Amino acid sequence: MARPRNTESDAAILAAAATSLRSGGYDALLVDDLAKRIGVAKTTVYRRWPTKNHLVASAIASWQGEVEPPDTGSLERDLVAIVTDLAELLDPAPIRRMVAELVAASQREPELRRQVDALWQSRRDAMRQLLNDDESPVLDQLFGAVFYRALVAHEKLDADYAAALVRSTLAGGR
Amino acid sequence: MARPRNTESDAAILAAAATSLRSGGYDALLVDDLAKRIGVAKTTVYRRWPTKNHLVASAIASWQGEVEPPDTGSLERDLVAIVTDLAELLDPAPIRRMVAELVAASQREPELRRQVDALWQSRRDAMRQLLNDDESPVLDQLFGAVFYRALVAHEKLDADYAAALVRSTLAGGR
Amino acid sequence: MARPRNTESDAAILAAAATSLRSGGYDALLVDDLAKRIGVAKTTVYRRWPTKNHLVASAIASWQGEVEPPDTGSLERDLVAIVTDLAELLDPAPIRRMVAELVAASQREPELRRQVDALWQSRRDAMRQLLNDDESPVLDQLFGAVFYRALVAHEKLDADYAAALVRSTLAGGR
Amino acid sequence: MARPRNTESDAAILAAAATSLRSGGYDALLVDDLAKRIGVAKTTVYRRWPTKNHLVASAIASWQGEVEPPDTGSLERDLVAIVTDLAELLDPAPIRRMVAELVAASQREPELRRQVDALWQSRRDAMRQLLNDDESPVLDQLFGAVFYRALVAHEKLDADYAAALVRSTLAGGR
DNA sequence: AGCTAAGCGAGACGGTACGTCCAGTCTTTCG
DNA sequence: CGAAAGACTGGACGTACCGTCTCGCTTAGCT
Numbered sequence: 001m002a003r004p005r006n007t008e009s010d011a012a013i014l015a016a017a018a019t020s021l022r023s024g025g026y027d028a029l030l031v032d033d034l035a036k037r038i039g040v041a042k043t044t045v046y047r048r049w050p051t052k053n054h055l056v057a058s059a060i061a062s063w064q065g066e067v068e069p070p071d072t073g074s075l076e077r078d079l080v081a082i083v084t085d086l087a088e089l090l091d092p093a094p095i096r097r098m099v100a101e102l103v104a105a106s107q108r109e110p111e112l113r114r115q116v117d118a119l120w121q122s123r124r125d126a127m128r129q130l131l132n133d134d135e136s137p138v139l140d141q142l143f144g145a146v147f148y149r150a151l152v153a154h155e156k157l158d159a160d161y162a163a164a165l166v167r168s169t170l171a172g173g174r
Numbered sequence: 175m176a177r178p179r180n181t182e183s184d185a186a187i188l189a190a191a192a193t194s195l196r197s198g199g200y201d202a203l204l205v206d207d208l209a210k211r212i213g214v215a216k217t218t219v220y221r222r223w224p225t226k227n228h229l230v231a232s233a234i235a236s237w238q239g240e241v242e243p244p245d246t247g248s249l250e251r252d253l254v255a256i257v258t259d260l261a262e263l264l265d266p267a268p269i270r271r272m273v274a275e276l277v278a279a280s281q282r283e284p285e286l287r288r289q290v291d292a293l294w295q296s297r298r299d300a301m302r303q304l305l306n307d308d309e310s311p312v313l314d315q316l317f318g319a320v321f322y323r324a325l326v327a328h329e330k331l332d333a334d335y336a337a338a339l340v341r342s343t344l345a346g347g348r
Numbered sequence: 349m350a351r352p353r354n355t356e357s358d359a360a361i362l363a364a365a366a367t368s369l370r371s372g373g374y375d376a377l378l379v380d381d382l383a384k385r386i387g388v389a390k391t392t393v394y395r396r397w398p399t400k401n402h403l404v405a406s407a408i409a410s411w412q413g414e415v416e417p418p419d420t421g422s423l424e425r426d427l428v429a430i431v432t433d434l435a436e437l438l439d440p441a442p443i444r445r446m447v448a449e450l451v452a453a454s455q456r457e458p459e460l461r462r463q464v465d466a467l468w469q470s471r472r473d474a475m476r477q478l479l480n481d482d483e484s485p486v487l488d489q490l491f492g493a494v495f496y497r498a499l500v501a502h503e504k505l506d507a508d509y510a511a512a513l514v515r516s517t518l519a520g521g522r
Numbered sequence: 523m524a525r526p527r528n529t530e531s532d533a534a535i536l537a538a539a540a541t542s543l544r545s546g547g548y549d550a551l552l553v554d555d556l557a558k559r560i561g562v563a564k565t566t567v568y569r570r571w572p573t574k575n576h577l578v579a580s581a582i583a584s585w586q587g588e589v590e591p592p593d594t595g596s597l598e599r600d601l602v603a604i605v606t607d608l609a610e611l612l613d614p615a616p617i618r619r620m621v622a623e624l625v626a627a628s629q630r631e632p633e634l635r636r637q638v639d640a641l642w643q644s645r646r647d648a649m650r651q652l653l654n655d656d657e658s659p660v661l662d663q664l665f666g667a668v669f670y671r672a673l674v675a676h677e678k679l680d681a682d683y684a685a686a687l688v689r690s691t692l693a694g695g696r
Numbered sequence: 697a698g699c700t701a702a703g704c705g706a707g708a709c710g711g712t713a714c715g716t717c718c719a720g721t722c723t724t725t726c727g
Numbered sequence: 728c729g730a731a732a733g734a735c736t737g738g739a740c741g742t743a744c745c746g747t748c749t750c751g752c753t754t755a756g757c758t
Binding site for chain 3: 547548549615618619622623625626628629630635639642653658659660662663664665666667668669670671673674675676683686687690691692693694695
Binding site: 025027093096097100101103104106107108113117120131136137138140141142143144145146147148149151152153154161164165168169170171172173 | 199200201267270271274275277278280281282287291294305310311312314315316317318319320321322323325326327328335338339342343344345346347
C-alpha cells in the first residue's frame, strides 16, 4: 500500500558493490562513495542492507547464477563438470580474496552466514544428487580440496586439477 | 648505553594478542585495548610490530605447536592421527572464527600469508611424507575436507568423522 | 468536490504536538513519532503545516485563547491584568523553553515569524489601546520585562511581580 | 607525562566556531566543516567538547567583552550609556538571530545556560550598581525592552530609542 | 450511478549532520 | 634511547530526523 521500493536502486547498488569488490576487494567498497556514485542516498542502501557486510554478501550472491546439475551419463564426467566449474570460479586472486572475506564474515554474523551458504547451495545440491548418499565424505573431499587450494594452500586451480581430483577421489588413495 | 628493550613486554603482548584472537578473532584484537590491558604503551607494541597484521602473525606463529609425524606402522592409522588432530583443533567455534579471519587476512597481506602458511606447515610435511607423493590430491582431499566443514559447511568435526574421511579417501568413491 | 479533510486529524495532531512540546520541548517533537503515535500519515501532517516549525506555532497558538482587553476603569488595574496574564503564561519552564525555541525559529524563518507574532498580537493590541500612544516605550518596558525574566534572567514570574512591575513603570524610577 | 594538548587548537577551534556562529547562527556551525577549515581532525574537536552544544557554549563565553560601568555623574546619562551599548549590540539581524538561538539553547541545556548568562553579567552588574536597588524592576524594564524589540517585536534599536526608553522609564508612564 | 479530485496511510527516498571507532603516528616527560 | 601516556590525523561507519515523493485505497460531490 505504501510506495514500493525502487527495484532499480537494488540492482544499481548491487552492481556498484560488485564492481567495487572486484576492483579492490572488501576495503574498496565504501558505502558513502557507492551511494554518491549511483546517485542514491546512503539511507537507501542501509534500508536494504543493515550493514556493509550484508551488502557484500548480497553483491556476491547476486553475481552468481544458479548451477545446473550436469547429466552426461557418466558419474565421473558429471563430477568433473561441477568441480571444474567451482575451480575456475575460485582461481582468480580477487575472487579468492573476496571469498575469504565472506567466509570470515559469515563466521562473525549469523545473518550473513545464511546468504553466504546460499552461494554454494546449488552446487551442493547438484553434487548430493549425483552422489546419491547424504553422508558420504566425498562431497567434502571434492569441494574441500578446491577451497583448500584457493584459500589455504594458494595453489593453482584449473580443469586439469579438477579432473585429477575427481579421479583420485573416485579411485581412492591406494 | 641505551636502555634495552623489556623482553617481558614482548611475551605479554603476544599472549594478550593470542587471547584476543581466540576470543573474537581478528576484529576483537584492538591495539589500544590490548596495550591498556597489559599496562604497556601503544608505542611499545608498534616498536616491535609495525602493524596489527604483523602482530597477529606473530601471535599465531607463537602458538603453533609442532606436530610430530605419527608412525603406527599403518598408513590409515597414521592418516587418521593427523586428520583427527586437525579436526579436533578446528572444531571449536572460536577457533573456526579466528582461522577464518586469518585466512581472509592472509589473502590481503602477503607478509601475513607466510606466517599463516607456516601454521599448517608441519602438518603438511607429515602428510606429504606419509603419502610419499608430491602431487597426489589426497592431501587436498583430507585437509580440504576438514577446513571445508569448519569454514564453509559449518558441520561437526570429531574423531569419528576423521576416521570416516580417511577411510573414504583411501577406498575411493565407488 | 473532493474528499474533505478530516478535522479530527487536525485536532489530534495539534493535541499530540502540544503534549510533546510540553513534555520535552521542541526537540521532543518528532514528526515521525507524532504521526505514528496518533495513527496518522506523515503526509497528513505536512498537508496542514508545511514545516515542523509551523506546526509548533499552531500548537501553541491553539492552546492560547484570545485575550480580552480588560476594562476595570483603572489604567493600572487594566495593565496589571494584562501583564499578570502574560507573566503567568510564561512562568512554567516548559513554556519558557518552547517560547524560546519559537523566538529563535522566528528569526530564522520569516513565514514562521508572522505566526509567532500573531501569538502575542491580541495582548499588544489590548495594551496599545490602554496606553493610547503608538510610540510610547511603556509597552516594551512591560512586555519586555516579562519576556526578559522568562528567557534571559530565568527569574520567577507571578502576580506579585506583575503588580510591582506595573507600579514601577507607571511611577518612574525616581 | 603524555603529549600535552595543543592549546593553539583550542583557540583556533573556538575562533572558528565564533565566526560561524556570528555568520549564520547555530545551524551555520558544522563540526565537520569547522575541523576541515582549520586543519584539525574532528576527533580533536570532540576530545575537547563532547558535543556541538558544548562547543557553542564555550565559543560564546570566549567572546564576551567586559563592559565598564560608566560614570558621567548623571544617573540618566549613565543608564543611557549602558542601554545604548546593548541596543547597538543587538541591532544587526545576524546578532539577533544568534542571540535568539542562544536563548533557546540555554533553555535546553543547563550547562549552556551558565555560559550564556555570563554573557550579560557585566552589564547587569553595572546596571545594578547604578540603580542601587537589588529588587527594582527597572533593570528588567530597560534590558527587557531592548531584548523584546530585538527578539519579539522586531523593531529598530538605536541610540535614539535607548534615550527615549531611559527617559520613559525614569519619568514613569503618566 | 459513475467520474473525479482530493484526502489518507504507509513507507520509500534524498539529504545532511552528528558522534563513534580504530589504525597508525607524534610528542612530551621520566628513567 | 626505551617506555608510558595519551594527543593527533584520517577516514569510514551507522544513526537520526526533516521534508518530499509515490503507491493504492477511500470518500465526497458534481454530472
